Amino acid sequence: MPVRLGAALVAEFVGTFALCFVGIMAIHHAPANGGLLMVALAHGLILSTMATAAMPTSGGHFNPAVTIGFLITGKIKVNAAVAYVIVQLLASVIAALAVWVALGASPDAARAVAQGTPSFNGSASTALVAEMIASFFLVFVIWGSAADPRARNVGGFAIGLTVAADILCVGPITGASMNPARSFGPTLVASLEPSITGLWRTHWLYWVGPIVGGGIAAGVYHRALWPRDPKRGIDVDAVDVPPTQRPSQGN
Numbered sequence: 092m093p094v095r096l097g098a099a100l101v102a103e104f105v106g107t108f109a110l111c112f113v114g115i116m117a118i119h120h121a122p123a124n125g126g127l128l129m130v131a132l133a134h135g136l137i138l139s140t141m142a143t144a145a146m147p148t149s150g151g152h153f154n155p156a157v158t159i160g161f162l163i164t165g166k167i168k169v170n171a172a173v174a175y176v177i178v179q180l181l182a183s184v185i186a187a188l189a190v191w192v193a194l195g196a197s198p199d200a201a202r203a204v205a206q207g208t209p210s211f212n213g214s215a216s217t218a219l220v221a222e223m224i225a226s227f228f229l230v231f232v233i234w235g236s237a238a239d240p241r242a243r244n245v246g247g248f249a250i251g252l253t254v255a256a257d258i259l260c261v262g263p264i265t266g267a268s269m270n271p272a273r274s275f276g277p278t279l280v281a282s283l284e285p286s287i288t289g290l291w292r293t294h295w296l297y298w299v300g301p302i303v304g305g306g307i308a309a310g311v312y313h314r315a316l317w318p319r320d321p322k323r324g325i326d327v328d329a330v331d332v333p334p335t336q337r338p339s340q341g342n
Contacts, residue, residue, distance in 0.1 A: 142247025183276025222300025
């Protein structure tokens with residue numbers, strides 16, 4: 092049956108909310124030693140399960156960088172892509188607010204939410220490159236394991252593993268956001284506490300890195316690996332985009 096845009100947006104909201112809520116909470120509860128592994132597993136597990144659950148309805152993007160990758164390759168309608176991104180950002184904000192309330196709705200709770208905002212050590216250029224590479228890996232795997240009609244049905248397992256690996260790899264450098272929505276919600280909510288400042292100063296990096304890295308991955312996969320034949324006008328649809336949100340119904 093066709094999937095309505097409204098149903099797809101509900102799935103995107105729930106999945107993005109879960110990713111952000113679990114991610115922020117995991118960072119808050121992570122011990123000083125061994126915490127990186129806990130954070131990586133939390134993000135990877137929740138993304139694996141939620142992406143699998145949302146694939147039949149929205150495709151399980153949960154990330155503006157993923158949606159924009161489908162947009163620039165012509166795999167999703169403009170209005171659907173805009174709606175996806177807005178809902179992803181809204182879900183991230185609501186998730187950060189939920190963490191704030193769950194931890195006591197106090198300045199200390201706001202500081203806990205601030206812990207869930209990504210930050211980088213070293214130069215901005217190094218952090219930007221790290222976010223671009225990590226996001227490239229993530230989006231490339233999404234295209235190869237979920238969007239490509241030839242892919243084996245592995246659900247969100249490959250995607251969750253990639254996120255966990257990226258966090259283990261570049262988490263100590265940038266926080267391994269790979270997702271503008273995952274960064275936006277806790278940054279906005281934590282910045283409402285007057286004693287917390289400076290969160291927006293480097294926020295741009297967590298938009299530019301994922302969108303550029305993810306866009307390059309989408310372009311590379313679509314141009315080099317996608318089952319397409321320009322001479323015959325064949326360019327199949329992405330499985331990760333519901334048929335009713337696609338610019339065409341396939342060839």
